[in-house]
Amino acid sequence: MKNFTYKISLFLILAFTVSSCTEQYVFQNTDFESALVVEGTITNELKNQTIKLSKVYELEESGPKLEKGANVFITDDQxxxxxxxxxxxxxxxxxxxKAEPGRKYQLKIRTNTGKNYTSDEQVLTTETKIDNLTATVANVNGQKGVQIKVNGYDPNNTSKYYRYEYVETYKIEAPLWSPFETSIVNVPAVPANPELGTPAEPAREDILVSLRTKETKTCFSSKKSNEIILNNTNSLSEDRVNFPIRFISNQNYIISYRYSIFVKQYIQNLAAYTYYKTLKDLSSSGGVLSPKQPGFFYGNIQSVENPSEKVIGFFEVSAVSSERLFFNYSDLFPGEPLPPYYESDCEVRQFVDCIGDPPCSGAQLRSGILSRYLVHLSSSGTSYSMVKAACGDCTSFSSNIVPPFWVD
Structure with missing residues (x-):
């Protein structure tokens, strides 16, 4: 979500710069105006709370400029x-x-250039927990897959506005794995020995086949959600959540074996929800110079010295809850073939370790081993069967470390 905010912050500055122009326009970045970007959510979790400060960046820059050397603190009404x-x-x-119910919290920032910023006062939202997560086979837009839903209920009907984040983790199995690996060994030159009658031997590169010393068949990858996920229950007769947070096609390799999703639910107030909803809408508005240009909009952070200064961001105090779900592909799709693997080209390549015309291919074989482009599948004498690294060694794109929360 943080990378998303950086993109939006740049979008907002550009949109403000071109104002409401809807004609074709060649943008020239001559009037760039810097602005502070604040990302701050404190919760009812007992932890080291975090605030992120940065500056919007120009088109020719590669990324955001972090706001260094600031004095940052939060006060409450106690x-x-x-x-x-x-x-x-x-x-x-x-x-x-942790944020306590009923207290008023305010974020205060003093930059290293002496500028002061403050937020509106915020109060902890209603503490409503996730009841459970469910995973069911569903058909969405003609695609069969797994629909993951968040379920919850606020009997007091006071939560209403929800924001979600998730981290998904999944097991990967290399389909063409071998317990052996190949490496190149440099053999030094051997001088001739007249006493033994042995001739000189030049230096050479031998191919060594040996047992693997680390796990390369089973891996685990994790990925965070990178979009703003919102839900509200205003149109419902009760504050009950049955929200589809993630749909995964049955052709997606990430659910091939075992999959887990960890969902965090933030209860928002109307102002925070409106801010994030506007950000979400802007991200799909079609571009900076589209007819839907909104101009600049403000969050709840203001400059103390110059109230008209543009500041991007929102400070919120949210009640949070979380749940984790596991499922196996075989439980939801029993007897069905696995989804296509991460690497689509797992063709077995044949090599003969000799120098000369085909079928000799020793040079290509050594190049593939040295570059780690190819890994061992099987071998006999001078013949080698090799596959792309991703097909036989999952650590080429993932991690062999088992997550501490993982349960098989």
Whole structure:
């Protein structure tokens, strides 16, 4: 979600710059105006809360400029102050704390150039937990797959506005795996030995086949959601959630064996929901110079010295809950073939380790081994069967470390 916010921040500045022009326009980046970008959500989890500060960046720049050296702290209406310190790409509270019901919290920032910013006061939202996550076979837009839903209920009918994030983790099995691996061994030159009558031998590169020393057949990959996921229950007679958070086609390799999703649910107030909804709508508006140009819009962060200064971002205090779900492909699609693998080209390639005309292919074989483009499948004498690395060694694109939460 953070990368998404960076893109949106650039979008907003450009949209503001071109105002409401709807004619064709050649954009010239001569009036770039910097703006502070604030990403801040504190929750009812006891932890080191985090705030991220950056600047919007120009078209020719590769990414956001982090706001370094700022003094960041949060105050509440009980006189408490929570100081943050700079850590890598964000600011983290020096001591763990959690948002308490009924208290009013306010974010305050002083940049290294002496500019001061403050947020509106925010109160912790209703604490409503996720009841469960479900995974069922479904057909969505003509595609068969797995529909994952979040279920919950607020009997007091006060939650209403929801934002979600998830991290999915999945097991990968290399389809053409061998317990052996190939490597190139440099054999030094051997001088002639007249006493033994042995001739000189030049230096050479031998192919060594040996047992693998690390796990390369089974791997685990994780991926975070990268979009704003929102839901509201305003149109319902009760505050009941049955929300489809993720659909995965049965042709997607990530569910081939075992899959897990960890979902976090943030309860928002109307202002926070409206802000994120606007960001989400802008991301699908068709581009900076489209007829839907909205101009600049503000969150709830203001400059103390210059209230008209443009500041992007929103400080919110959200009640959060989380749940994890596991499922196996074989449980949902018993007897059905597995989805296509991550690498579509798993053709077995044959090589003969000799120098000369075909079928000799020793040079190509060594090149493939040295570059790690090819891995061993089987061999006999000077004949080798090789496959692309991804087909026989899942660590070429994933990790062999079993996640601490994983349950088979």
């Amino acid at each position: 006189g408490n102050q929570y100081q943050f310190e700079e850590k890598d790409t964000l600011y983290a509270s020096i001591t763990p704390f």
